Amino acid sequence: MGWMDQLKANFSFSELTSLYQAYQKGDLDVKALLNNDFLQKYTDFQNLDEFMAKLGIQNENQIFDFLKDRPNRQKADQVVNEHSQFDSVISMMKKALQK
Numbered sequence: 001m002g003w004m005d006q007l008k009a010n011f012s013f014s015e016l017t018s019l020y021q022a023y024q025k026g027d028l029d030v031k032a033l034l035n036n037d038f039l040q041k042y043t044d045f046q047n048l049d050e051f052m053a054k055l056g057i058q059n060e061n062q063i064f065d066f067l068k069d070r071p072n073r074q075k076a077d078q079v080v081n082e083h084s085q086f087d088s089v090i091s092m093m094k095k096a097l098q099k
Helices: 003-023 035-044 048-055 060-068 068-081 089-098
Strands: none
Touching: 035 048, 035 089, 048 060, 048 068, 060 068, 068 089
């Protein structure tokens, strides 16, 4: 992995960390963030359950723990890239936060 890739990975992880901290404090509701309207507009998914099923998780409370693991984050990025207009799960969440 080149230094640019590492920088991008670390940048994503730092953003993920701030989202995770907001989630732990109760300031971030995953269901509200990735609501059906957002997912239907920007992805191939009809709802959060479909997105989570594609990631292999059953509960929205597992999303941030799932994403803390680099291989899982890469899998999530691939799923997001293949099923949405975003290139990563972080970019998708950033867009959702703007809504």
